[in-house]
């Protein structure tokens with residue numbers, strides 16, 4: 001009997017680590033703050049054809065609407081109810097997006113905010129995205145409904161009611177995160193409301209969830225919520241599929257709570273990955289790219305099967321969350337492309353690419369005064385659509401890193417080499433490194449301040465390959481550098497440290 005229960009629990013938890021990607025796809029893109037109508041169009045015109053596995057969407061539920069500062073991005077991390085109307089669009093638009101993305105093999109992962117509701121100082125009224133009335137000081141959210149009985153009130157022992165010491169795990173989970181009203185997830189009623197919300201999304205056809213602020217919830221409470229979740233919708237996924245769950249736990253070490261407490265429930269965001277990769281590519285702390293020959297678990301990261309990895313995310317690209325100044329974002333585009341290329345070539349973890357919008361960055365004494373700014377918007381506060389320029393880039397302030405040739409082509413590289421081991425490592429004991437993925441792909445970086453000129457074993461079959469960084473294969477033509485691989489698998493590479501992008505990548509499908 002005990003054995004049966006163990007097997008059941010183990011089976012359930014393992015399932016929640018699987019992203020259920022279609023057709024051998026391998027990466028997620030976070031379309032931060034995009035409207036549902038734009039995501040649906042992007043799935044059809046770009047993400048499906050280019051082999052993206054899925055999209056992380058911004059929270060779809062009703063959220064507070066704030067005037068001061070004006071419509072910050074973080075208003076969506078302050079729920080008012082689980083009605084499905086948000087800054088990104090209506091329930092019908094959400095439904096339409098999910099089914100149109102599913103039809104082209106692109107999964108949807110929903111960012112769910114279930115640790116808390118809006119801030120204690122959120123006021124009262126109908127300043128919410130669906131116009132639901134609420135009273136934050138009374139902890140009254142009739143559209144769920146939640147009352148003051150559904151929050152961690154006296155359970156929190158700090159004088160302020162907020163988390164004051166991250167060394168105390170009771171505070172981190174029972175007190176308010178930056179004054180956000182903390183839900184009592186130990187209550188069956190609260191668990192059922194949260195599970196109903198997530199189940200409505202599962203039934204609509206989503207593939208899983210990014211669980212916001214996971215560190216601030218007890219693993220046992222989350223297990224109780226997850227165990228109530230439906231299997232994925234069989235119109236889109238095989239029978240008995242469990243939702244993919246990746247949990248936001250910021251663990252750079254040295255705190256009371258560790259990522260490993262959540263491994264059995266799903267994957268966990270590995271924040272060390274982007275912080276370290278940024279440090280390496282910036283050559284800070286005497287780091288060198290050659291030291292990444294044991295990148296992954298060898299660097300003290302979590303086990304491969306638990307990790308969700310990224311170079312930057314919507315928080316740490318603007319100085320929120322964790323990772324600090326080393327994080328590489330689109331503002332440092334040359335190094336960012338190299339770091340994303342490295343991540344997508346390397347076998348460790350499930351990979352997520354960030355897709356951002358520009359804001360008026362204004363750093364004073366290390367802090368961005370405009371870190372609150374929301375997405376490109378009209379004067380009335382509604383989010384602007386994402387226009388696509390003739391050269392396939394995005395306009396109106398949308399950065400669309402995922403459309404940059406180098407990043408788009410490395411997403412395809414990862415699909416092509418999927419399942420192959422890392423092989424043929426080479427380095428110059430400095431910042432020039434190369435590695436392959438079996439006989440399916442090879443990548444080489446020059447992050448030194450001098451040229452690279454070397455002949456290496458690639459593991460690839462002989463032939464002429466098109467470099468997918470400086471260009472790409474179009475028909476039988478190569479718009480970038482060509483790489484000759486001999487019958488012995490060896491190839492000569494020259495990369496100037498002054499090249500626009502000082503790295504080269506080839507794969508089985510870029511062979512001419």
Ligand SMILES: *[C@@H]1O[C@H](CO)[C@@H](O)[C@H](O)[C@H]1NC(C)=O
Nearest residue numbers: 124134135136137138139140
């Ligand atoms: C909102 O809650 C506060 C604090 O409990 C209370 O004083 C106020 O009357 C409430 N407003 C309404 C309209 O109920």
Ligand SMILES: *[C@@H]1O[C@H](CO)[C@@H](O)[C@H](O)[C@H]1NC(C)=O
Nearest residue numbers: 099203204205233234235236
């Ligand atoms: C699953 O998705 C299909 C297609 O969108 C829909 O018709 C069906 O009602 C969904 N199933 C559930 C259980 O909601």
Ligand SMILES: *[C@@H]1O[C@H](CO)[C@@H](O)[C@H](O)[C@H]1NC(C)=O
Nearest residue numbers: 377378379380381382383384
């Ligand atoms: C906001 O303004 C834009 C641009 O003028 C317009 O297209 C949109 O319909 C307006 N939205 C609302 C809710 O008024």
Ligand SMILES: *[C@@H]1O[C@H](CO)[C@@H](O)[C@H](O)[C@H]1NC(C)=O
Nearest residue numbers: 428429430432451452453454
């Ligand atoms: C690698 O860097 C070293 C210095 O650390 C340099 O002497 C060597 O020429 C470089 N190798 C290549 C192939 O450029």
